[in-house]
Amino acid sequence: MFKDALIYKLGGSLPSLEAIETALQTQAFEECGATQERSAGWVPPRGEEHGPLVESIGGQYLLRLMVETKAVPASVVKRKAEERAQQIEATTGRKPGKKEIRDLREEAKQALLPVAFTKRGATWVWIDPQARRFVVDAGSQNRVDEIITLLVKVLDGFVVQEVHTATSATAAMSEWLSSQEPPAGFSIDRECELRATDASKAAVRYGHHPLDIAEIQQHISEGKLPTRLAMTWDERVSFVLTESMQVRKIRFQDGVFEKTSIEKEDSFDADAAITTGELGRLLPGLLQALGGEIELRAAPAA
Known part of the structure; x- marks a missing residue:
């Protein structure tokens, strides 16, 4: 369900579940039209046609864009x-200029869109009303920005803030790798990336490799800083922490989902409850390992 987690906190008021459902209906997904290049909207998280656009599982809200x-x-x-430009030149003796060429390209694209192949991708969104947490399963900031923009447009009082x-994360990862003492509840796995801060931007990557070696400590002492580090929480959830505090490549260990998918035809509720439950323990633990959340205060006016 979640492969990545970009973490934010809710800063404003959160409408009721019913109000969120009503608002999302105004942004329900529709397929691209014949000459439309892109379409984005909300779909039922369960995948059921005409189902609700927001699901509440154990008090946790799940959405899907x-x-x-x-x-x-x-x-x-x-x-x-180019073919059309050649036809114009052959017919009129006039070679199309740059602006006309741009127009011809746009016309060609519009003519080809109705027969173009379509590609779809869905993004999970998790809202934890009690913990005031907003999590997006996205690998790009652009997708997160799009989701936040859509929600702000239709949800009164909805505000998302950076954590x-x-x-x-960089300073913490440097300390954990140098001391080989990860924070309580975490273990260091076998993947990391170190990058120089000078103009060279030289990078060293380790994959499927022990990280408790002097070579890594030497890189850090020479000024390279960790940008990615693979870790495991409570022997249940593995992930890669990035320099921007993104949680990537989330993988649940064997046994975490045991029985849920086997014993139930519809395991959505159980899988959602386990996913949000495990991540609901991991994320506070990670924030605590990074010294806890702080509020950034604006500098006083001069």
Whole structure:
């Protein structure tokens, strides 16, 4: 369900479940039109047609944003536009200028969109009303920004704020690798990346490799800083922590989901409860390992 986790906190008021459902209906997903390149909207998290657009499992809200795109190869658009430009030149004796060429390319793209292949991708969103936490299963900041923008448009009082900790992820990872003493409840796995801070931006990556070696400590002492570090929480959830405090490549250990999918035809509730329950323990533990959350105060006016 969640492969990545970009973590935020809720800063404003959160509407009721019913109000969220009503608001999301105004942004329900619709397929791309014939000449439409992209469409984004909310779909039922359970995957059931005409189902609710927000699910509450154990007090945790789950949403799912669907994005559909149409891709027309740029090389095909260019070729079609060039063919049309050649026809114009042959007919009129006039060679199309740059602006006309741009228009011809746009016309070619619009003509090709109705037969272009479509691609879909869905993104999970988790809202924890009690912990005031907002988590997006996204690998890009652009997708997170799009989701937040959509929700702000339709949910009165909805505000999302960045999470700041007393210790940066980079500083903490440096300390854990140098001392080989991870925070309580965590263990260091076998993947990391170190990057130089100078103009060279030289990077060293370790994959499937023990990290308790002097070579890594030497890199850190020479000024390279960790940008990624694989860890496991409570022997139940493995992940990669990044320099920007993103939790990537989430993987639940064997046995965490035992019996849920086997014993139930519809395991959505059980899987959702376990996922949010495990991550609901991991994320506070991680924030605590980074020194706890802090509020950044604006500098006083001069």
